[in-house]
Amino acid sequence: MRYLKLYLLFSLAVFFFACADDDEGDEFSFDREISEVSVLKECASDAPEGSVCFKIRYRYPIRLKNYSGLCVWLDTTIVDSTSRSVSDKQIDKAHSKSVRDAFFVKYDSTSGSYYDTLDLTDSIAHFIEDGYKTLQVAMFSEYSDDGDPGALQRVFLSFVDDQPPSKVEPLKDSVWSTGAMFEWYRPMDRTDILTPGEYSGLIFGYNIVIWAKDADEDLSKLKITLQSPDGVDYEGNRLYKRHAHIHTHYDSLLVDSSSNIDKQKNYLHLVVFDGKGYDTQNINKNRFRLFIEGLRTQSETEKYQYTIGLSSWDMAGNYSGSEMSNPVDSNQVIRRTDSIAPLMAKRIFTEEDSLFPGFAKLDSNNRLRIFWSRSLDPLSKNHGIEVDSELVVPRGCNENSCYKIVSHYEIEYYNKLDDSWNAYSYAGGKTRYSERYGRDEDGHFYRDYTGVGSFVTDTIRWVAPGDTLILRIRGVDNSGYYSAALVDSVFVSPGDVAADLNCPEGFVAVSTSDTTSFCMERFEHRDDDGKFMTGVLHSEALAACEGISASGFEVSLCGERDWELVCLSGGSLAYGVIEENGSEASDYLFRVCNVGTGNAELAANVTMRDPGCMNSMGVRDLPGQYQEWVRGRSEDTAAVLKGSSYMVFNGLDRESIAYCTNRAFPYYTRPGYTLDTVYLYREGTKIDTVYAADTTRTLYEKLTPKDFRDTLQFYDVVDANGKTIGEDFSLYREYKKGGKSWLDSLANGLTYKPSSKKVVFLTGEKLHYREAASFYKSPAVGFRCCAYRK
Known part of the structure; x- marks a missing residue:
């Protein structure tokens, strides 16, 4: 019982010394146990349709010297659910071919990999047939020496749905x-x-x-x-x-x-x-x-x-x-109300834009101020108050004797995208309506300090020029009784730029200077079914935009500089979004624009997006949701990405990648290599690798191409039309080991045709392979089109 005896002696020693330090618990050699264990519910390519498949992926122990392999036990009949070490007898059962629910995975020291994957699909089939809901898998690293053991590892496979629905309240x-x-x-x-x-x-x-x-x-x-x-x-x-x-x-x-x-x-x-x-x-x-x-x-x-x-x-x-x-x-x-509902007027008033009669004007921060006749809560049914655009109170009907002022207002907008009413989180409430307003003969509103004005006001934020807002306002009395709803449409001034440009449907008028204006898609580009087009090549994005027909305009993928200037909105917006409430930029981008949240579902569903992620011209979601292909400034940088996305980028903060001025060049990480002569120089106990001779240093070894032992496999990358759009490469041993399924996963929806092999020297570096820009595809990358006047 080599491991168990050693473990007992080790435990006693630990216990003796640990007590002196008031420490508790067992200790194991963590470098002699597997790590990064994960369960994958995926099937092999040849598995029958409908199979219940499980794999376990793990990282080999840090210390590989004398590592023999991994003992695996299924269920708790051999290894129970509490043990942290195992006996020789249990290990022998893992090596025995006659024991069905235990086996040994021999370590292949020639693989060159740090990870291994166990396919348990066939081994667990009889447990599923026997009605098991969960199954323990215990794993232990075996070594050929008598060194300190690592701890026993466990994972549990779940064969049934044991996850409750998300909590819901009425x-x-x-x-x-x-x-x-x-x-x-x-x-x-x-x-x-x-x-x-x-x-x-x-x-x-x-x-x-x-x-x-x-x-x-x-x-x-x-x-x-x-x-x-x-x-x-x-x-x-x-x-x-x-x-x-x-x-x-x-x-x-x-x-x-x-x-x-x-x-x-x-x-x-x-x-x-x-x-x-x-x-x-x-x-x-x-x-x-x-x-x-x-x-x-x-x-x-x-x-x-x-x-x-x-x-x-x-x-x-x-x-x-x-x-x-x-x-x-x-x-x-369940609260109810008293027996008399409040009264509500039937019209919303706004300040008119003098350049566009009949349209409401926005302020410089895209805010719209609305006014309405205050709601009243009658004390009796025979109140005599008339309901129209304004509430008309008869003579002798006074506050507190004939009516009361309502407790608060609820203000909602109609979302045409998903046919629903939604409350403004910042408007309405109980503490905003103590001020009274009057209206003069010219239709202008003024603060009435006498307290007899019949109007109250609120502000709607993040309104796009040219929008039509359908608003619903309800007064609520102290018992919770809602008034009949005031439902009215407000037509917002389109602004000077829109007056000069009759943009195609789905586009909004934008300007990048006093003399330059064009049209840009309000959202990232969507197909005929209304789904965002993502995971497309730069060339496919170009073709999609150029395929749009719009009278009087030439439509193309937005130019990088045009996209950037629209995002900056004249230099006033760092991220292409109107920021308010004094929140930190990183929090605002995360909460409103879905930058770096990992929430792909929100990005794909336009009805779930926050309308607050908008610039002053009405263009939505420039900093987040999806990164966007644009036309680069030169042939060398034709494929450029602007903005950020829902994707979490390790090592990068949300703010830096969401700046309007930030530009990204797509790449894949590939192993660095050279075909030139390599010079190895000794620096103390280290070997320095350089690619040019240095007569001031002591040469350790000189390697020429005939000494190289690494091989790369190169591929022609072919698109759906059979056109070669680039070249990629991988380690030859990965290609041979992975086969067609591995190559298909590397191709990412394209076709990889093996073209040549090259014997090289691997430098040990990770290369940012920018040549991949021509065939780079990602579910987090979309695009939007621009329409320029002919």
């Missing part, structure tokens, strides 16, 4: 005197911890419980209406069930619809059915709304009369939410 959208409407969005569900990008697992449904504090109140008579992506259900006949509950029974997922579920009449349980996964293309197709009617009107003594709880369940029986975990009295409170 959000109150509106309330009235006897009811409320709650909405929630279908949660994301990871079906496999090994593939974190997969989050669209199917949701079985939702448990909802409504509870009344009064034990004598009968909730079975509540009117429930469900509005889901599959339609509307008024009675609970199709999309939801009353007096029902989702639960698990062994491996089954059941809906218990027994009438005994609501034994107490102040409880009402509902099951809402789903059956779909999260829709990333249209967020509104994930939205559910529950209308509850028949509640008591809120009074000062009954503020916490009702609560609601919700839990979401996936197809494997995993759940998350408050309905299963909280006592009913601590769930979300």
